[in-house]
Amino acid sequence: MNRNTKYRKEKTGRILRQVMAALLISGVSYGHAWAAVEEGTVEDRPADVYTMDEVIITAERVPTSRMDTPANVSVITAEEIEANHYGSVAEALEHVNGVFISGGNTSNNEEIRINGDERVVIMVDGRRINNDQGSMTRASANLQSIASIKNIERIEVVKGGGSALYGSDAIGGVINIITKKGDSLRTTLDVNAGSWGTYNYEISNEGSIDKLSWYVTGGFQRSNDYDFKYKGSNKTMANSDRKNNSFTARVDGEIDDRSSLRLNFEHKSIHGNYSNFDGTNFTAPNKLDELYNNVSLSYHFKEGTKTPGFLRIYNNYKWTDNQGMFNTNTTGVEYQNGWTLGDDHTLVAGVDWHESTSENMGAASYEDGKIRNGAVYLQDTWSFAPKWSLVPGVRVDHHNMFGTHWSPKAAINFNADDKTQVYASWGRVFKAPTADDLYYNNPVYGYYGNPDLKPESGHTETIGLTHKIDDKTTVAASYFWSEIHDAIDWGNLTPAGTFAENIALEKKHGIELSVQRKFGESWSIDAAYSYIKTEAVGNDGNSAFSPRNPQPNGYRIGVHYRKGPWKANLMATIGSGLDTAIHFNKWGTAYTCYNNSNYTLLDFNASYDINKNLTAYFKANNLLNQEYLVTPGIGNPVTWSYAHPGKGRFFQIGLTCSF
Secondary structure, three states: HHHHHHHHHHHHHHHHHHHHHHHHHHHHHHOOOOHHHOOOOOOOOOOOOOOOOEEEEEOOOOEEEEHHHHOEEEEEHHHHHEEEEEEHHHHHHHHOEEEEEEOOOOOOOEEEOOOOOOOEEEEEEEEEEEOOOOOOOOOOHHHHHHOOOOOOOOEEEOOOOHHHOOOOOOOOEEEEEEEEOOOOOOOEEEEEEEEOOEEEEEEEEEEEEEOOOEEEEEEEEEEOEEEEEEOOOOEOOOOOOOEEEEEEEEEEEEEEEEOOOOOOEEEEEEEEEEEOOOOOOEOOOEEEEEEEEEEEEEEEEEEOOOEEEEEEEEEEEEEOOOOOOOEEEEEEEEEEEEEEEEEOOEEEEEEEEEEEEEEEOOOOOOOEEEEEEEEEEEEEEEEEOOOEEEEEEEEEEEOOOOOOEEEEEEEEEEEEEEEEEEEEEEEEEEEEOOOOHHHHEEEEOOEOOOOOOOOEEEEEEEEEEEEEEEEEEEEEEEEEEEEEEEEEEEEEEEEEEEEEEEEEEEEEEEEEEEEEEEEEOOOOEEEEEHHHEEEEEEEOOOEEEOOOOOEEEEEEEEEEEEEOOEEEEEEEEEEOOOOOOOOOOOOOOOOEEEOEEEEEEEEEEEEEEEOOOOOEEEEOOOOOOOOOOOOOOOEEEOOOOOOEEEOOOOOEEEEEEEE
């Protein structure tokens, strides 16, 4: 038996064991959502209206009103997802101010940047889906791995450092995807078809019997090679076809009024090919097969109180066949509890432990890349005056390779009145190297990890203001900055190859401005602007690589219409100030950056409720068929050189039916 055959059999056995474990657990599990999440956090409101009294879970790990949350937070509700007929989490997030999705179109890695930083924690119902294998960016989670958007109740996006509560990766921010709890018996079918031979079928079923409830989804997607724009001409991206299958299950059961159990299972498989484009030619096709299986069992207690707690065990599994077979398996345990020390004083503490084993079976061979991290965290929320609250906290991480690191934080919130909030936060950050950073070794493509890397460390700060001018108008502003020492970079191109290295310093700062306004009962608008500047300083005091910022100036404008059975949304995303210059490192390697200094993406959708159970909809993405890149190129100073072009104009029609 050769090595690959043995590996495939071991992988198949591991998958079967995971599925069997999920089925066994589901047979004895009971579950119930946090009452704070299920009751009062989701409001039937237009997507664009800012609700200052809604409850936020993620920023402080306990239910906190938005006005008392000292953080820059955006929320995407189920109503927004349904009204815009978003097909994926990435499509929903790319309309959030200060958020950019890179990659995805060719390599299938949809990596998110918040405040220009790829170090972002992504969670499903509070459980991390980041993996320790990572990638050759600072991202360690792929949005493509999220199995479904149909089962999502809300998505909370917390911008700015969150390492004190969530550990490594939470430098740019934290995203928490909160899933739906099953209610009355209902089945929903969504069928759509569009450009490039794309079609999707997704079905969901929910229900409840006594104290047991469930929410299950299943779907598959097929698409052929997509089109894109390049120097005024339409081209077809060779070998970009996809076949995706997905399944999710959430089972909740109530033990008593204050406690419950919950089982979550998510499966996603991706099959296809990909190529890169150098401005003239396409590379030879590379096979792309990916598999994600995640399972967790959570016990929730003290539900409906100010300080709900939980105990969770989970296992996340990822397998990829892409220029070699990559896989990582993560097992973790989490515990959190809280105490009310007074009417205006709460304490939250928790323990977080996980161990991962990563392998890369192929040209970039490494095996048994084991990473283990244990952490404890403590946070105190104290309203020390009628309008003031202070939130100090600390997290202590112990890494099996990099020892113990402390990540303190402090935030302050001031409610000048019931319509105005001012906040500020500061926090230390810690990010250990990933398995690929340490062990990747690919002489075929010339990429090499570095076992002597040091962990990244630094600090992040945010200040902000939110003001509700009247019942129809809200404005917000924030400013952030961060400094990361010993930042890990894969931009060290030499004649011998590309090497991971620590550079002296990485700095980012920027602003966000936004306004939401409702006109009458049917019309509303929102507009936002973000500015992000990135700098990287090498060990020689010079720039280590071009600050390839995908959106230095970002503008987002939305016009929304709701009346009777009709809904329509017109949304513009504008990027400007892109770096079009040619940059060279000390070895003479060119960074081509971007061909155009700006782009405008215009998306439109409309839907009509034929009756209460049947809706027809139409979508058009990139209506202007703009040329843009989701990842810039490196190497050839006159072409894109293996850059990832953004998709061209896309049309879609669909029907949603419930029964």
